[in-house]
Amino acid sequence: MELRRNPTRAVRVGSCTIGGGHPIAVQSMTATHTQDIDATVAQVLDLEKAGADVIRIAVDSPKDAAALKEIRSQVKANLSVDLQENYRLAEQVAPYVDKIRYNPGHLYHHERSKPWQEKVAYIAQVAKDHDCALRVGVNCGSVDPAKKVDDYGGDENGPLLASAFEHCEYLDSIGFTRYVVSIKDSDPKNVIEVNKRFALQRPDIPLHLGVTEAGLPPDGIIKTRIAFEQLISQGIGDTIRVSLTVPNNRKHEEIEAGRKILADIAAGRVRSFVDFGLDTLNIISCPSCSRVENEAFIDLAQQVKEMTAYAKDHKITIAVMGCRVNGPGETDDADLGLWCGPNHVNLKKGPVELGHFKYDEILPRLKQELDLVIAEKSGQALTSS
Known part of the structure; x- marks a missing residue:
């Protein structure tokens, strides 16, 4: 069947166009260290062979930016770059990519006294000068520190949506409309809610969908x-992007999974695992990327x-993240x-630091803490019953 689509505007990313009725584009991100040029080129080519429409590369330093220049000379893929705290790297990478992704929550870590609007205007001008699109990437784990849940009547998704809306309004006001938006969470229910609410108010803006830190396949x-x-x-x-915790030589599985999901939806093969794992033990883990400092993270x-399988019937969330x-x-x-x-x-434990442990020491300590959490939650349940 033909998928019904919101009437979003078209945003060109190299040879790919996102929105405007064009086919839904499938993306992934390299997991090799960007400065390892040969490995990164090989992974870009592998992802492209698997059917990736856009491939994102992380750049955290001038050395990464210099490596990106050489990577660009060896590949023809549509490249996106992932900026973190140092937004000024945009000028160094823009000549070699087709899209720049920035996170509104990360703009506050660098040049803190400077208004975010000035930083976004800089990024937008760099993108315009170098024929790049932008992605405004709003993420549950890094939101504008000035936006508190209490300011939105206890609405946990309020800060995410407010940040997305204000950045769209600002980009529109300065005449830059070549952008897409992503609003991601590790809970699929929240992803559904925030994207529905965003699309209701701004159906014109193309949306990049994904569940961040979705974890290991098949879950x-x-x-x-x-x-x-x-x-x-x-x-x-x-x-779309399917974000999976997989070894470097299996990154193409993200593309394959994304295309399979799209094909199933188009064919009406909707499985509707609506409540899968949301009221039981939930293991979330970030996708492997170039920022991972020890690939033992994937095995961990x-x-x-x-x-933790013994705790499968308890509503507990454990997050395993690969970098600082x-x-x-x-x-x-x-x-x-x-x-x-x-x-x-x-x-x-929540926001409280419990210490750091060697890789071969962490599992016994994690089990101790998990047992405590189970006991605490069980006690709360008994008290409230």
Whole structure:
């Protein structure tokens, strides 16, 4: 069947066009270290062969930017770049990519006294000068610190939506409309809600869909499918990414999973795992990317899943994050969080730091804390019953 689509404007990203009735584009991100040029080129080519329409590369330093220049000379793929705190790297990378992604929540970490509007105007001008599109990437783990849930009547999605709307309004006001928006969460129910609410108010803006930190397959694919089925079947979504925790040589599985989900939705094969894993143990883990400092993170995520299986009937969230860039903030909302450094794993209980442990020491300590959380939640349940 033909998918109904919201009448979004068209945003060109190299040879690909997102929105405007064009086919839903499928994206992924390289997991190799950007400065390892040969490995990154090989992964770009592998993702392109798998059917990726746009491929994102992380750039965190001038050395990464210099490597990107050489990578661009060896590939023809539509490239997107992922900026984090240092928004001024945009000028160094824009000549070599087709799209720049910035996170509104990360604009506050660099040049803190400067208004965010001035920073966005700079990024937009760089993009315009170099024929690049933009993605405004709003993420549950890194929101504008000035936006508190209490300011939105306790609406947990209020800060995400407010940040997305204000950045769209500002970009429109300065005459830059060549952008897409993503609003991501690790909970597919929240992904569905925020994107529905955004599309209701701004149906003209192309949406990039994804469940962040979806985790290991097959659970990560099912979580993503939940969100995509509910949104795409209602005309919402113009480009997608399936974010999976997989080894570097299996990154193409993100593309294959995305295309399979789209084909199933188009054919009416909607599985509707509406409540999958949302009221039981939930393991979330970020997709492997170039910021991972120790690839043992991927094995650790699998070990955590296996070790915690005994708690499967408890509504507990455990987050396993692969780097210091997103790990500290994006584990705050989990009951227990692990973010991985080069030699140690940092353990948290909500926003509280519990210490750091060697990779071969973390699982026994995690089990101790998990048992405590189970006891605490069981006690709360008994008290409230």
